[in-house]
Amino acid sequence: MIETENLTKKFGDMTAVDSVTLHVVEGEVFGFLGPNGAGKTTTVRMLCCLISKTSGVARIGEYEVGNNADSLKIRKMIGFVPDNVGLYESLNAYDNLDFYGKLYDCNETQRKENIERFLKMLGLWEKRDVSAGTFSKGMKQKLAIARSLIHDPKVLFMDEPTANLDPESSKTVRDFILKLKTEKKTIFLNTHNLDEAQKICDRIAILNTKLMALGTPQELERSVSGRKTVIQLEQTSDLIMTALKKVTARNIAVDGNKLTIDVVDPEKENVAIVDAIVRAGGHVQSVIVVGSTLEDAYLSLVRHDK
Protein backbone atom coordinates (compact mmCIF):
# COMPACT_ATOMS: atom_id res chain seq x y z
CA MET A 1 0.00 0.00 0.00
CA ILE A 2 2.91 2.36 0.78
CA GLU A 3 6.15 1.80 -1.10
CA THR A 4 9.33 3.83 -1.20
CA GLU A 5 12.57 3.16 -3.00
CA ASN A 6 15.63 5.25 -2.19
CA LEU A 7 13.35 8.09 -1.13
CA THR A 8 15.53 11.12 -0.46
CA LYS A 9 14.87 14.69 0.62
CA LYS A 10 17.49 17.42 0.76
CA PHE A 11 17.05 20.97 2.00
CA GLY A 12 19.96 22.75 0.36
CA ASP A 13 23.09 20.88 1.42
CA MET A 14 21.35 19.16 4.32
CA THR A 15 20.00 15.67 3.72
CA ALA A 16 16.88 15.18 5.82
CA VAL A 17 15.92 11.74 4.49
CA ASP A 18 18.51 9.55 2.82
CA SER A 19 17.60 6.69 0.47
CA VAL A 20 14.75 5.20 2.47
CA THR A 21 13.31 2.01 1.04
CA LEU A 22 10.31 0.41 2.68
CA HIS A 23 7.11 -1.41 1.88
CA VAL A 24 3.99 -1.22 4.03
CA VAL A 25 1.26 -3.73 3.28
CA GLU A 26 -2.48 -3.11 3.39
CA GLY A 27 -3.97 -3.31 6.89
CA GLU A 28 -0.59 -3.04 8.58
CA VAL A 29 0.21 -0.74 11.51
CA PHE A 30 3.69 0.45 10.62
CA GLY A 31 5.75 2.26 13.25
CA PHE A 32 8.32 4.85 12.28
CA LEU A 33 10.77 5.47 15.09
CA GLY A 34 13.65 7.87 15.29
CA PRO A 35 15.16 10.69 17.30
CA ASN A 36 14.22 14.36 16.78
CA GLY A 37 15.42 15.53 13.38
CA ALA A 38 15.68 11.98 12.05
CA GLY A 39 13.45 12.82 9.09
CA LYS A 40 10.23 11.12 10.23
CA THR A 41 7.97 14.14 9.70
CA THR A 42 9.72 14.98 6.43
CA THR A 43 9.09 11.42 5.19
CA VAL A 44 5.41 11.62 6.12
CA ARG A 45 5.10 15.03 4.47
CA MET A 46 6.61 13.64 1.27
CA LEU A 47 4.26 10.66 1.33
CA CYS A 48 1.27 12.95 1.92
CA CYS A 49 2.34 15.06 -1.10
CA LEU A 50 2.87 18.08 1.12
CA ILE A 51 6.49 18.56 0.11
CA SER A 52 8.44 17.36 -2.89
CA LYS A 53 11.00 14.56 -2.86
CA THR A 54 14.52 15.22 -4.08
CA SER A 55 14.99 11.75 -5.57
CA GLY A 56 13.75 8.19 -5.32
CA VAL A 57 10.33 6.71 -5.84
CA ALA A 58 7.29 6.58 -3.57
CA ARG A 59 3.87 5.12 -4.21
CA ILE A 60 0.63 5.12 -2.27
CA GLY A 61 -1.58 2.41 -3.69
CA GLU A 62 -1.32 2.71 -7.44
CA TYR A 63 -0.47 6.40 -7.39
CA GLU A 64 2.97 7.91 -7.59
CA VAL A 65 4.12 10.56 -5.13
CA GLY A 66 5.58 13.54 -6.98
CA ASN A 67 3.37 13.09 -10.02
CA ASN A 68 1.17 16.20 -10.07
CA ALA A 69 -1.77 14.37 -11.58
CA ASP A 70 -1.65 11.77 -8.78
CA SER A 71 -1.14 14.18 -5.85
CA LEU A 72 -4.82 15.04 -5.44
CA LYS A 73 -5.80 11.36 -5.74
CA ILE A 74 -3.27 10.42 -3.07
CA ARG A 75 -4.46 13.16 -0.74
CA LYS A 76 -8.01 11.96 -1.24
CA MET A 77 -7.20 8.37 -0.24
CA ILE A 78 -5.14 9.24 2.83
CA GLY A 79 -5.89 10.74 6.21
CA PHE A 80 -3.30 12.80 8.05
CA VAL A 81 -2.91 13.62 11.73
CA PRO A 82 -0.10 16.18 12.03
CA ASP A 83 2.00 16.59 15.16
CA ASN A 84 0.22 19.90 15.78
CA VAL A 85 -3.49 19.19 15.77
CA GLY A 86 -4.27 22.40 13.88
CA LEU A 87 -7.96 22.72 14.68
CA TYR A 88 -10.08 25.80 14.11
CA GLU A 89 -10.37 26.73 17.73
CA SER A 90 -13.28 29.15 17.39
CA LEU A 91 -15.37 26.55 15.56
CA ASN A 92 -17.12 23.74 17.37
CA ALA A 93 -16.14 20.10 16.98
CA TYR A 94 -18.95 19.37 14.50
CA ASP A 95 -18.11 22.33 12.25
CA ASN A 96 -14.41 21.44 12.26
CA LEU A 97 -15.25 17.98 10.92
CA ASP A 98 -17.97 19.19 8.57
CA PHE A 99 -15.54 21.61 6.89
CA TYR A 100 -13.07 18.82 6.17
CA GLY A 101 -15.85 16.49 5.05
CA LYS A 102 -16.83 19.06 2.42
CA LEU A 103 -13.22 19.47 1.24
CA TYR A 104 -13.00 15.69 0.81
CA ASP A 105 -16.20 15.76 -1.33
CA CYS A 106 -18.28 13.74 1.15
CA ASN A 107 -21.99 14.31 0.56
CA GLU A 108 -24.18 15.62 3.38
CA THR A 109 -25.45 12.19 4.46
CA GLN A 110 -21.95 10.75 4.49
CA ARG A 111 -20.68 13.71 6.50
CA LYS A 112 -23.45 13.45 9.06
CA GLU A 113 -22.98 9.71 9.45
CA ASN A 114 -19.19 9.84 9.72
CA ILE A 115 -19.12 12.81 12.08
CA GLU A 116 -21.56 11.09 14.43
CA ARG A 117 -19.78 7.74 14.12
CA PHE A 118 -16.27 9.02 14.86
CA LEU A 119 -17.27 11.53 17.52
CA LYS A 120 -19.17 8.76 19.30
CA MET A 121 -16.27 6.31 18.93
CA LEU A 122 -13.89 8.86 20.43
CA GLY A 123 -16.27 9.98 23.17
CA LEU A 124 -16.77 13.51 21.84
CA TRP A 125 -20.36 13.35 20.57
CA GLU A 126 -21.74 15.14 23.62
CA LYS A 127 -19.22 17.93 23.03
CA ARG A 128 -20.00 18.39 19.34
CA ASP A 129 -21.35 21.93 19.80
CA VAL A 130 -18.49 23.09 22.00
CA SER A 131 -15.65 25.23 20.58
CA ALA A 132 -12.53 23.18 19.92
CA GLY A 133 -10.50 25.90 21.65
CA THR A 134 -11.97 24.91 25.01
CA PHE A 135 -10.99 21.24 24.61
CA SER A 136 -8.22 19.54 26.59
CA LYS A 137 -5.14 18.33 24.70
CA GLY A 138 -6.49 14.80 24.66
CA MET A 139 -9.85 15.89 23.29
CA LYS A 140 -8.18 18.00 20.62
CA GLN A 141 -6.04 15.05 19.59
CA LYS A 142 -9.10 12.83 19.35
CA LEU A 143 -10.87 15.47 17.26
CA ALA A 144 -7.85 15.68 14.94
CA ILE A 145 -7.99 11.90 14.53
CA ALA A 146 -11.71 12.06 13.76
CA ARG A 147 -10.96 14.79 11.20
CA SER A 148 -8.40 12.59 9.46
CA LEU A 149 -10.98 9.80 9.14
CA ILE A 150 -13.97 11.85 8.02
CA HIS A 151 -13.66 10.65 4.38
CA ASP A 152 -12.96 7.03 5.36
CA PRO A 153 -9.38 6.93 4.02
CA LYS A 154 -7.59 3.68 3.21
CA VAL A 155 -4.28 4.92 4.59
CA LEU A 156 -3.76 6.97 7.74
CA PHE A 157 -0.58 8.87 8.53
CA MET A 158 -0.22 9.82 12.17
CA ASP A 159 2.60 12.03 13.38
CA GLU A 160 3.15 11.60 17.12
CA PRO A 161 -0.56 11.09 17.91
CA THR A 162 -0.01 10.49 21.62
CA ALA A 163 2.73 13.05 22.28
CA ASN A 164 1.94 15.19 25.33
CA LEU A 165 -1.16 13.19 26.21
CA ASP A 166 -1.87 11.83 29.66
CA PRO A 167 -1.74 8.03 30.02
CA GLU A 168 -5.53 7.63 29.84
CA SER A 169 -5.87 9.68 26.66
CA SER A 170 -2.86 7.88 25.16
CA LYS A 171 -4.54 4.56 25.83
CA THR A 172 -7.79 5.73 24.22
CA VAL A 173 -5.86 6.77 21.11
CA ARG A 174 -3.89 3.50 21.04
CA ASP A 175 -7.07 1.45 21.44
CA PHE A 176 -8.66 3.44 18.65
CA ILE A 177 -5.71 2.75 16.35
CA LEU A 178 -6.10 -0.97 17.08
CA LYS A 179 -9.81 -0.65 16.29
CA LEU A 180 -8.92 0.95 12.95
CA LYS A 181 -6.58 -1.94 12.26
CA THR A 182 -9.52 -4.32 12.49
CA GLU A 183 -11.15 -2.22 9.75
CA LYS A 184 -8.14 -3.05 7.52
CA LYS A 185 -6.85 0.49 7.43
CA THR A 186 -3.15 0.91 6.76
CA ILE A 187 -1.61 3.04 9.48
CA PHE A 188 1.76 4.75 9.26
CA LEU A 189 2.62 5.86 12.77
CA ASN A 190 5.44 8.28 13.56
CA THR A 191 6.26 7.99 17.21
CA HIS A 192 8.90 8.51 19.88
CA ASN A 193 7.04 6.20 22.19
CA LEU A 194 8.77 2.82 22.03
CA ASP A 195 6.31 1.15 24.34
CA GLU A 196 3.46 2.31 22.15
CA ALA A 197 5.23 1.10 19.00
CA GLN A 198 5.85 -2.29 20.57
CA LYS A 199 2.21 -2.63 21.64
CA ILE A 200 0.43 -1.67 18.45
CA CYS A 201 2.79 -1.92 15.48
CA ASP A 202 3.06 -4.97 13.27
CA ARG A 203 6.42 -3.79 12.00
CA ILE A 204 8.75 -0.98 12.92
CA ALA A 205 11.34 1.00 11.01
CA ILE A 206 14.05 2.90 12.85
CA LEU A 207 15.13 6.02 11.02
CA ASN A 208 18.03 8.33 11.62
CA THR A 209 18.08 10.14 8.28
CA LYS A 210 18.86 6.69 6.87
CA LEU A 211 16.81 3.59 7.56
CA MET A 212 18.68 1.85 10.40
CA ALA A 213 16.50 -1.22 10.88
CA LEU A 214 13.19 -2.69 9.80
CA GLY A 215 11.26 -5.64 11.18
CA THR A 216 8.69 -6.82 13.69
CA PRO A 217 9.23 -5.59 17.27
CA GLN A 218 10.44 -9.10 18.18
CA GLU A 219 12.85 -9.24 15.25
CA LEU A 220 14.30 -5.88 16.15
CA GLU A 221 14.78 -6.89 19.78
CA ARG A 222 16.63 -10.02 18.76
CA SER A 223 18.61 -8.71 15.86
CA VAL A 224 20.08 -5.76 17.63
CA SER A 225 21.03 -6.85 21.10
CA GLY A 226 20.09 -10.52 21.40
CA ARG A 227 18.70 -11.90 24.67
CA LYS A 228 20.17 -13.19 27.87
CA THR A 229 19.51 -16.25 30.03
CA VAL A 230 20.14 -15.68 33.73
CA ILE A 231 20.72 -18.90 35.72
CA GLN A 232 20.92 -18.94 39.50
CA LEU A 233 22.96 -21.93 40.71
CA GLU A 234 23.40 -23.34 44.18
CA GLN A 235 27.14 -23.35 43.58
CA THR A 236 29.27 -22.65 40.48
CA SER A 237 32.30 -24.81 39.65
CA ASP A 238 35.02 -25.08 36.99
CA LEU A 239 33.37 -28.30 35.82
CA ILE A 240 30.12 -26.47 35.11
CA MET A 241 31.94 -23.66 33.26
CA THR A 242 33.83 -26.18 31.11
CA ALA A 243 30.58 -27.99 30.30
CA LEU A 244 28.89 -24.73 29.37
CA LYS A 245 31.69 -23.66 27.06
CA LYS A 246 31.14 -26.88 25.14
CA VAL A 247 27.45 -26.11 24.46
CA THR A 248 27.66 -22.38 23.86
CA ALA A 249 30.34 -20.26 22.32
CA ARG A 250 28.67 -17.07 23.51
CA ASN A 251 29.60 -14.71 26.31
CA ILE A 252 29.08 -16.05 29.87
CA ALA A 253 29.24 -13.54 32.72
CA VAL A 254 29.66 -14.89 36.24
CA ASP A 255 28.49 -12.95 39.28
CA GLY A 256 28.81 -15.15 42.38
CA ASN A 257 26.53 -18.10 41.71
CA LYS A 258 24.61 -16.24 39.00
CA LEU A 259 25.46 -16.90 35.34
CA THR A 260 24.33 -14.56 32.57
CA ILE A 261 24.63 -16.12 29.13
CA ASP A 262 24.01 -14.38 25.78
CA VAL A 263 21.47 -16.32 23.72
CA VAL A 264 19.77 -15.83 20.38
CA ASP A 265 16.97 -18.34 20.65
CA PRO A 266 16.47 -19.07 24.36
CA GLU A 267 13.64 -21.56 23.76
CA LYS A 268 16.09 -23.89 21.96
CA GLU A 269 19.42 -23.01 23.60
CA ASN A 270 18.30 -23.08 27.24
CA VAL A 271 17.46 -26.80 27.11
CA ALA A 272 21.08 -27.65 26.19
CA ILE A 273 22.49 -25.15 28.71
CA VAL A 274 20.50 -26.47 31.65
CA ASP A 275 21.20 -30.06 30.60
CA ALA A 276 24.98 -29.34 30.53
CA ILE A 277 24.85 -27.77 34.01
CA VAL A 278 22.92 -30.71 35.48
CA ARG A 279 25.29 -33.26 33.85
CA ALA A 280 28.23 -31.37 35.36
CA GLY A 281 26.68 -31.83 38.80
CA GLY A 282 25.19 -28.36 39.15
CA HIS A 283 21.94 -27.56 40.94
CA VAL A 284 19.79 -25.03 39.07
CA GLN A 285 17.68 -22.81 41.34
CA SER A 286 16.09 -20.59 38.65
CA VAL A 287 16.26 -19.82 34.94
CA ILE A 288 15.11 -16.43 33.67
CA VAL A 289 15.15 -15.19 30.11
CA VAL A 290 15.88 -11.48 29.98
CA GLY A 291 14.81 -10.11 26.64
CA SER A 292 16.54 -7.05 25.32
CA THR A 293 13.79 -4.53 24.81
CA LEU A 294 12.91 -2.50 21.78
CA GLU A 295 14.39 0.41 23.70
CA ASP A 296 17.76 -1.42 23.86
CA ALA A 297 17.57 -2.07 20.14
CA TYR A 298 16.61 1.50 19.36
CA LEU A 299 19.27 3.08 21.57
CA SER A 300 21.93 0.72 20.30
CA LEU A 301 21.17 1.64 16.68
CA VAL A 302 20.84 5.35 17.23
CA ARG A 303 23.94 5.63 19.45
CA HIS A 304 25.97 3.47 17.10
CA ASP A 305 24.99 5.78 14.26
CA LYS A 306 26.29 8.82 16.15
Added chain:
Amino acid sequence: MRLSKSWIIASKDFKVYSKKKNLIYVLFVVPLLIAFLIPGVIGYVAHKSNAELTVFLPAFSFFYLILAGSLPSTIASYTLVGEKVEKSLEPLLATPTTDSEILLGKGIAAFIPPFVAILAGSAVFMALMDLVTRSKLGYYFFPNWNSDIVLFLMVPLAVIMSVEWNIAVSARVSDVRAAQQLGYLIVLPLMGIYVSGELDIINLGHTSNLLIVGGILLVVDIILLYVARATFQREEILTSWK
Protein backbone atom coordinates in the same frame (compact mmCIF):
# COMPACT_ATOMS: atom_id res chain seq x y z
CA MET B 1 -9.37 25.09 -10.48
CA ARG B 2 -12.60 24.17 -8.69
CA LEU B 3 -14.41 27.25 -7.39
CA SER B 4 -16.51 25.06 -5.10
CA LYS B 5 -13.40 24.18 -3.05
CA SER B 6 -12.45 27.85 -2.73
CA TRP B 7 -15.98 28.69 -1.66
CA ILE B 8 -15.91 25.96 1.04
CA ILE B 9 -12.72 27.51 2.43
CA ALA B 10 -14.13 31.04 2.26
CA SER B 11 -17.39 29.93 3.94
CA LYS B 12 -15.42 28.37 6.77
CA ASP B 13 -13.53 31.64 7.21
CA PHE B 14 -16.80 33.60 7.31
CA LYS B 15 -17.94 31.28 10.09
CA VAL B 16 -14.67 31.92 11.95
CA TYR B 17 -15.12 35.71 11.57
CA SER B 18 -18.64 35.49 12.90
CA LYS B 19 -17.19 34.18 16.18
CA LYS B 20 -14.81 37.13 16.44
CA LYS B 21 -16.99 40.07 17.41
CA ASN B 22 -14.08 42.53 17.50
CA LEU B 23 -13.34 41.83 13.88
CA ILE B 24 -16.92 42.66 12.88
CA TYR B 25 -16.86 45.89 14.89
CA VAL B 26 -13.58 46.98 13.27
CA LEU B 27 -14.94 46.17 9.82
CA PHE B 28 -18.18 48.10 10.10
CA VAL B 29 -17.52 50.83 12.66
CA VAL B 30 -15.06 52.92 10.62
CA PRO B 31 -17.03 52.98 7.32
CA LEU B 32 -20.21 53.82 9.21
CA LEU B 33 -18.45 56.42 11.35
CA ILE B 34 -17.29 58.19 8.19
CA ALA B 35 -20.78 57.79 6.74
CA PHE B 36 -22.37 59.66 9.64
CA LEU B 37 -19.58 62.06 10.58
CA ILE B 38 -18.79 63.71 7.23
CA PRO B 39 -22.40 64.51 6.22
CA GLY B 40 -22.74 65.99 9.71
CA VAL B 41 -19.76 68.28 9.12
CA ILE B 42 -20.98 69.15 5.62
CA GLY B 43 -24.37 70.05 7.04
CA TYR B 44 -22.60 72.36 9.46
CA VAL B 45 -20.67 74.14 6.66
CA ALA B 46 -23.54 74.11 4.19
CA HIS B 47 -23.18 77.86 3.76
CA LYS B 48 -20.50 77.15 1.14
CA SER B 49 -21.32 77.96 -2.48
CA ASN B 50 -22.58 75.34 -4.92
CA ALA B 51 -19.29 75.47 -6.83
CA GLU B 52 -17.31 74.85 -3.64
CA LEU B 53 -19.57 71.95 -2.63
CA THR B 54 -19.26 70.16 -5.97
CA VAL B 55 -15.47 70.34 -5.66
CA PHE B 56 -15.62 69.36 -2.01
CA LEU B 57 -17.98 66.37 -2.18
CA PRO B 58 -16.18 64.01 -4.63
CA ALA B 59 -13.06 64.07 -2.47
CA PHE B 60 -14.92 62.28 0.33
CA SER B 61 -15.50 59.22 -1.85
CA PHE B 62 -11.77 58.66 -1.66
CA PHE B 63 -12.00 58.06 2.06
CA TYR B 64 -13.58 54.77 1.07
CA LEU B 65 -10.73 54.06 -1.32
CA ILE B 66 -8.29 54.47 1.58
CA LEU B 67 -10.48 52.18 3.69
CA ALA B 68 -10.34 49.65 0.85
CA GLY B 69 -6.62 49.46 1.48
CA SER B 70 -6.73 49.25 5.25
CA LEU B 71 -9.79 47.12 6.09
CA PRO B 72 -8.67 43.94 4.29
CA SER B 73 -5.47 43.97 6.38
CA THR B 74 -7.56 43.27 9.45
CA ILE B 75 -9.26 40.31 7.81
CA ALA B 76 -6.39 38.94 5.74
CA SER B 77 -4.14 38.81 8.78
CA TYR B 78 -6.73 36.55 10.46
CA THR B 79 -7.27 34.31 7.45
CA LEU B 80 -3.59 33.54 6.88
CA VAL B 81 -1.54 34.42 9.94
CA GLY B 82 -4.41 33.15 12.09
CA GLU B 83 -4.08 29.76 10.34
CA LYS B 84 -0.33 29.88 10.91
CA VAL B 85 -0.80 30.64 14.59
CA GLU B 86 -3.37 27.85 15.00
CA LYS B 87 -1.14 25.52 12.90
CA SER B 88 -4.20 24.64 10.85
CA LEU B 89 -2.58 25.14 7.45
CA GLU B 90 -0.87 21.74 7.42
CA PRO B 91 -4.04 19.64 7.70
CA LEU B 92 -5.72 21.98 5.22
CA LEU B 93 -2.86 21.49 2.75
CA ALA B 94 -3.17 17.73 3.19
CA THR B 95 -6.70 17.79 1.73
CA PRO B 96 -7.33 17.24 -1.99
CA THR B 97 -7.25 20.94 -2.80
CA THR B 98 -4.72 22.81 -4.90
CA ASP B 99 -2.67 25.79 -3.72
CA SER B 100 -4.61 28.02 -6.11
CA GLU B 101 -7.96 26.84 -4.71
CA ILE B 102 -6.82 27.56 -1.15
CA LEU B 103 -5.36 30.91 -2.15
CA LEU B 104 -8.55 31.91 -3.96
CA GLY B 105 -10.65 30.78 -0.99
CA LYS B 106 -8.54 32.89 1.34
CA GLY B 107 -8.76 35.77 -1.14
CA ILE B 108 -12.56 35.58 -1.31
CA ALA B 109 -12.74 35.40 2.49
CA ALA B 110 -10.57 38.50 2.80
CA PHE B 111 -12.33 40.37 -0.04
CA ILE B 112 -16.05 40.07 0.63
CA PRO B 113 -16.38 41.36 4.24
CA PRO B 114 -14.44 44.62 3.75
CA PHE B 115 -16.08 45.21 0.37
CA VAL B 116 -19.54 44.73 1.86
CA ALA B 117 -18.63 46.99 4.80
CA ILE B 118 -17.40 49.72 2.42
CA LEU B 119 -20.49 49.43 0.22
CA ALA B 120 -22.74 49.63 3.28
CA GLY B 121 -20.83 52.60 4.67
CA SER B 122 -20.76 54.45 1.36
CA ALA B 123 -24.47 53.82 0.74
CA VAL B 124 -25.29 55.46 4.09
CA PHE B 125 -22.73 58.18 3.36
CA MET B 126 -24.23 59.06 -0.04
CA ALA B 127 -27.80 58.99 1.25
CA LEU B 128 -26.99 61.31 4.17
CA MET B 129 -24.83 63.54 1.99
CA ASP B 130 -27.70 63.96 -0.47
CA LEU B 131 -29.98 64.72 2.43
CA VAL B 132 -27.85 67.60 3.67
CA THR B 133 -26.84 69.03 0.27
CA ARG B 134 -30.05 68.58 -1.75
CA SER B 135 -31.60 71.88 -0.64
CA LYS B 136 -28.42 73.80 -1.42
CA LEU B 137 -27.55 72.13 -4.74
CA GLY B 138 -31.09 71.59 -5.92
CA TYR B 139 -30.32 68.03 -7.02
CA TYR B 140 -29.01 64.77 -5.60
CA PHE B 141 -25.22 64.82 -5.95
CA PHE B 142 -24.81 61.07 -5.32
CA PRO B 143 -24.66 58.64 -6.99
CA ASN B 144 -22.82 59.90 -10.05
CA TRP B 145 -20.48 58.40 -12.64
CA ASN B 146 -17.37 59.27 -10.68
CA SER B 147 -18.65 57.86 -7.40
CA ASP B 148 -19.69 54.70 -9.24
CA ILE B 149 -16.20 54.36 -10.74
CA VAL B 150 -14.63 54.83 -7.31
CA LEU B 151 -16.97 52.38 -5.59
CA PHE B 152 -17.35 49.68 -8.19
CA LEU B 153 -13.99 49.81 -9.97
CA MET B 154 -11.34 51.42 -7.79
CA VAL B 155 -12.53 50.15 -4.40
CA PRO B 156 -12.66 46.46 -5.45
CA LEU B 157 -9.29 46.78 -7.16
CA ALA B 158 -7.85 48.41 -4.05
CA VAL B 159 -9.32 45.67 -1.84
CA ILE B 160 -7.79 43.01 -4.11
CA MET B 161 -4.46 44.84 -4.00
CA SER B 162 -4.57 44.92 -0.22
CA VAL B 163 -5.51 41.22 0.04
CA GLU B 164 -2.66 40.20 -2.26
CA TRP B 165 -0.19 42.40 -0.40
CA ASN B 166 -1.29 40.90 2.90
CA ILE B 167 -0.83 37.36 1.57
CA ALA B 168 2.74 38.25 0.59
CA VAL B 169 3.34 39.87 3.99
CA SER B 170 1.86 36.91 5.88
CA ALA B 171 4.69 34.67 4.68
CA ARG B 172 7.20 36.78 6.58
CA VAL B 173 5.52 37.27 9.94
CA SER B 174 4.20 34.98 12.62
CA ASP B 175 1.77 37.09 14.58
CA VAL B 176 -1.49 38.74 13.65
CA ARG B 177 -0.56 42.24 14.86
CA ALA B 178 2.71 42.35 12.93
CA ALA B 179 0.84 41.21 9.82
CA GLN B 180 -1.74 43.96 10.29
CA GLN B 181 0.89 46.65 10.77
CA LEU B 182 2.82 45.66 7.66
CA GLY B 183 -0.45 45.17 5.80
CA TYR B 184 -1.50 48.76 6.49
CA LEU B 185 1.49 50.01 4.45
CA ILE B 186 -0.58 49.37 1.32
CA VAL B 187 -2.71 52.37 2.34
CA LEU B 188 0.17 54.74 1.55
CA PRO B 189 -0.17 54.73 -2.27
CA LEU B 190 -3.95 55.13 -1.90
CA MET B 191 -3.46 58.07 0.43
CA GLY B 192 -1.03 59.41 -2.17
CA ILE B 193 -3.86 59.37 -4.73
CA TYR B 194 -6.15 61.23 -2.34
CA VAL B 195 -3.51 63.84 -1.39
CA SER B 196 -2.57 64.31 -5.07
CA GLY B 197 -6.21 65.11 -5.72
CA GLU B 198 -6.36 67.57 -2.85
CA LEU B 199 -3.15 69.27 -4.06
CA ASP B 200 -4.51 69.42 -7.61
CA ILE B 201 -1.69 67.25 -8.91
CA ILE B 202 -4.35 64.95 -10.33
CA ASN B 203 -7.85 66.17 -11.02
CA LEU B 204 -9.90 63.39 -9.50
CA GLY B 205 -13.09 65.04 -10.67
CA HIS B 206 -12.33 63.91 -14.23
CA THR B 207 -13.73 60.53 -15.16
CA SER B 208 -10.77 59.81 -17.46
CA ASN B 209 -8.29 60.39 -14.60
CA LEU B 210 -10.24 58.00 -12.39
CA LEU B 211 -10.15 55.38 -15.14
CA ILE B 212 -6.37 55.85 -15.49
CA VAL B 213 -5.90 55.40 -11.73
CA GLY B 214 -8.18 52.34 -11.96
CA GLY B 215 -5.98 50.98 -14.77
CA ILE B 216 -2.85 51.47 -12.65
CA LEU B 217 -4.51 49.64 -9.76
CA LEU B 218 -5.38 46.79 -12.14
CA VAL B 219 -1.74 46.49 -13.25
CA VAL B 220 -0.55 46.53 -9.62
CA ASP B 221 -3.16 43.83 -8.82
CA ILE B 222 -1.83 41.60 -11.59
CA ILE B 223 1.78 42.04 -10.41
CA LEU B 224 0.83 41.37 -6.78
CA LEU B 225 -1.17 38.32 -7.86
CA TYR B 226 2.05 36.77 -9.15
CA VAL B 227 3.88 37.76 -5.96
CA ALA B 228 1.13 36.25 -3.77
CA ARG B 229 0.98 33.09 -5.89
CA ALA B 230 4.76 32.71 -5.69
CA THR B 231 4.62 33.15 -1.90
CA PHE B 232 1.80 30.68 -1.38
CA GLN B 233 3.59 27.44 -2.25
CA ARG B 234 2.73 24.33 -0.26
CA GLU B 235 6.35 23.40 0.43
CA GLU B 236 7.35 26.97 1.27
CA ILE B 237 4.48 27.25 3.73
CA LEU B 238 5.46 24.09 5.58
CA THR B 239 9.20 24.53 5.59
CA SER B 240 9.93 28.25 5.42
CA TRP B 241 6.95 30.19 6.80
CA LYS B 242 7.87 31.40 10.25
